[in-house]
Amino acid sequence: MISPPVVVGIIDIGSNTARLLVASVSGEGVGELHRDRRYLRLGDDVHALGRIGARKVKEAARVAKAFARTARKAGACEVETIVTAPGRQASNGVELVAALATSTRASVVQLSGDDEGRLAWHGAVARAPNLPETIAVVDLGGGSCELAVGGSEHGPTWVRSVDAGALRITREYLGSARPGPREVQRARDGIRRLVQELDAPVPDATLVVGGTARAIRRVIGSRFSSDQLEELATMLERVPVDSIVASYGVTHERAQTLLGGTLVLAELAYRLDSTLEVGQGGLREGAALSLARSVETAA
Secondary structure (H helix, E strand, O other), rough: OOOOOOEEEEEEEEEEEEEEEEEEEOOOEEEEEEEEEEEEEHHHHHHHHHOOOOEEEEHHHHHHHHHHHHHHHHHOOOOEEEEEEHHHHOOOOOHHHHHHHHOOOOOOEEHHHHHHHHHHHHHHHHHHOOOOOOOEEEEEEOOOEEEEEEEEEOEEEEEEEEOOOOHHHHHHOOOOOOOHHHHHHHHHHHHHHHHHOOOOOOOEEEEEEHHHHHHHHHHHOOOEEEEHHHHHHHHHHHOOOHHHHHHHOOHHHHOOOOHHHHHHHHHHHHOOOOEEEEOOOHHHHHHHHHHHHHHHOOO
């Protein structure tokens, strides 16, 4: 139990975006004080080069420095940067971590896939009341996808991570502005190969978190089945990206990877035999909980 509230800042460096969450953490949960986002697309470099180019390393460090300054001005007593798939997948992930540590003057944690899945599970469950006994959390990012299953008593007891992120699938299989049926089928086949090892326990409920899930919520609502996601994928195949942006208020950057992410979630919903519900919390909320507990323990 954390009391009184602890204000912390979490900087999340992902394959698609850099995000900031300044949160007040207490026994009542995680309260959002400030949120920000910048598209970096580090995953594009990882896909094309196997590493993150010097320009993007500098850009990530610059954005993280500005986020750290914002978090401290907002009252954060501690700031932490978490690095997800780009740090794991890039040959120079260590270089990225070092640049972020220097620019933010704060700790930087390179998360493993399992770390990411557990934090996302805790962050999603913390913001979701009245959940059943067994809860799955799908965290679909740009470079990877994590699946964690567990219960409120013991937390996540089954966690896996696969390189099936929305940006990664888009670049690998759906590179053209208007992918055709053959490209989409290749993407489906690739996704199935990636997730076939995810023999997860069947949950009573499934929460899905990440930018793709929030974009899908704008289009078809906050709950969706595998069949509904397949229908959405069919629509996204036919509709230009600019029309998705204009009709639903999805950013252009997110709209470009929405088909790839929808195909991943459709396959996972089918495998879990579960309707997916967009969670109110996720990775950054879970990291904020963990950091706040560390602050309280050290006090």
